[in-house]
Amino acid sequence: MTGSPASPEVEIISGGKIFERSAEMQARLHDMVPGGAHTYARGPDQYPEFMTPILTHGSGAHVWDVDGNEYVEYGMGLRSVTLGHGYPPVVEAVADTIRRGTNFSRPTELELSAAEDFLDLVPGADMVKFAKNGSDATTAAVRLARAVTGRDHIAVCDHPFFSVDDWFIGGTAMNAGIPAATAHLTGRFRYGDLSSLEEVLAERPVAGVVLEAATATAEPPPGFLEGVRALCDRYGALMILDEMITGFRWSEHGAQHLYGVRPDLSCWGKAMGNGFPISALAGKREYMELGGLRTGSDRVFLLSTTHGPETGSLAAFRAVVQAYRTEDPIGRMEAAGGALAESVNASAADSGVGDFVRAHGRPSCLVFATCDPDGRPSQAYRTLFLQELLDRGVLAQSFVVSAAHTDDDIARTAEAVEGALDVYRRALDAGTVDGLLRGRPVAPALRRRAEPRQLDT
Structure with a gap:
């Protein structure tokens, strides 16, 4: 082994x-x-x-x-x-729902109810589309920003993870198999440093700016999020807020509500379903409709997944929303x-x-x-x-x-x-862990080589 x-x-x-x-x-x-x-x-x-x-x-x-x-x-x-493993109201809601089927050829009323719940929680968003994992949502946001602006480049904050897809992984140490041309389209800026963001925006036309409002260890410096919003407006880029972690941990209304900033698009997941697989892309109507039927422009393949509207996860989400309404x-x-x-x-x-x-x-x-x-x-x-x-x-x-x-x-x-x-x-x-540590140390999850924890074949 x-x-x-x-x-x-x-x-x-x-x-x-x-x-x-x-x-x-x-x-x-x-x-x-x-x-x-x-x-x-x-x-x-x-x-x-x-x-x-x-x-x-x-x-x-x-x-x-x-x-x-x-x-x-x-x-x-x-x-x-966030509610604990096997939280009974979520489990019961899912069980009751999936007994009546999980996936159909047309939308269910549950999709409407879940969308209403979501948009009631996130007043800064006009429309929402559900998917199964966070990368679905962030990559759809990037694609939409590129379609809106006609630009290819993306500015990404130096937070550890946004997507499994090429536009993000190309900039990590684990980038084997990703074309250099794709990786080149993503530029980095430092969290809390507006000047580093402006450098990226001034260097090349940027379609979207992707960041978390806050992290476990970093609150936004005074004026930072407002500054990001202003720079996006000045340079014509969409502001894309990643709420994967902050949503339902900082606030059920999202960090955007807590810090008083309205992004153009926001991406949600993680605790939305208390462990059940569900994510969401939300945003302003003028942008989201490019993936719909109320547009005369070229349409965006926004999100279209077989399991995005699966009923079990939507029921889990609605039960989570209810828990946040009635508990603390x-x-x-x-x-x-x-x-x-x-x-x-x-x-x-x-x-x-x-x-x-x-x-x-x-x-x-x-x-x-x-x-x-x-x-x-x-x-x-x-x-x-x-x-x-x-x-x-x-x-x-x-x-x-x-x-x-x-x-x-x-x-x-x-x-x-x-x-x-x-x-x-x-x-x-x-001065050493030798004699106390049993086995080899852990290693960063995203690293170029299997060493230092490579296994024998």
Whole structure:
């Protein structure tokens, strides 16, 4: 299974947990699925070697693996779950709906109801079209911006991910198979830096400017979003706001509502369906209609997917909307994340590692930093932290919470963090993770070569 020497015992037993069935299933996955997972961010190279649990199910903020290990989970389906795993009103709405069919030859009344719900939540949008994943929506937005402006170039903020499609992946380290001419059409600018955006806009005609309004670790500087809006208007580019993460974590109305900016187009997904596959492209009528039948211009192939209007996900979305109307999931996430950050940072300070381990970011989208003895971000030390958390029953690529995380979950996590930091302190004192880290460090999900986690063929 592995490309590094290890005894069989190390492969299946780590700390107090046994990973025998997970190790066997992970090996089988590698034989059938490139990378051993269907999403690079879920890949085994993102977790400590020999500690790659294969999950069976979840409930609330907890998940279980094939070896019977139970964890408090963070990250919550790559931030797609805000209400908790198996949230009953969503599950019941989906079950009731799919009993009556899932896909038809004509639109359903559910499509109308879901569109009305969406546009009621996002008053800055006039029209919406549903799809299944975020890349569908962002790529449709790029195509539409090009059609509107007659230009080919796109300006993209230096955020980590916007699409699996060529226009974005061509600018990443994992760009094999993408024509250089395609990659050349996308220029980069720095978040929070209006001058870097204006440089891109002035250098060549740009069809659209793609960015998130905010990230887990960066709020928009005063005047930044307003400045982006003004620059788009001045240079004739469409402003495209990615709400994949901010929508339903910052606000159910989107970051555009929170920060008071109206984009031309916005792209949604992730928590829209509490883990069910649904995304959306929304925007101003004058642009969206180019993909419809009320235009005399050349039509845009905007979004046309077999499964976009599938009833189960639309029912999930409507149940999510109802939960946000009647409950306060964002408030609960902010409270849980805030309490966790306070506890983690206090424990780090008490352990003498406060300069090396830190929870930070928006409480509803919390991340953590892990540094080596020189204070530099370190994959090896990150892996050690992940390893020690897993040993103690916490599955946490990040500390992204859901509304289902309880006070007990936070307390249990805080106890696990305290134990993990004791080991982290020992590694810092020794100046190395050698002897403490079992296996090879994790690696960036998007990288040019399989090393440093290449496997034997």
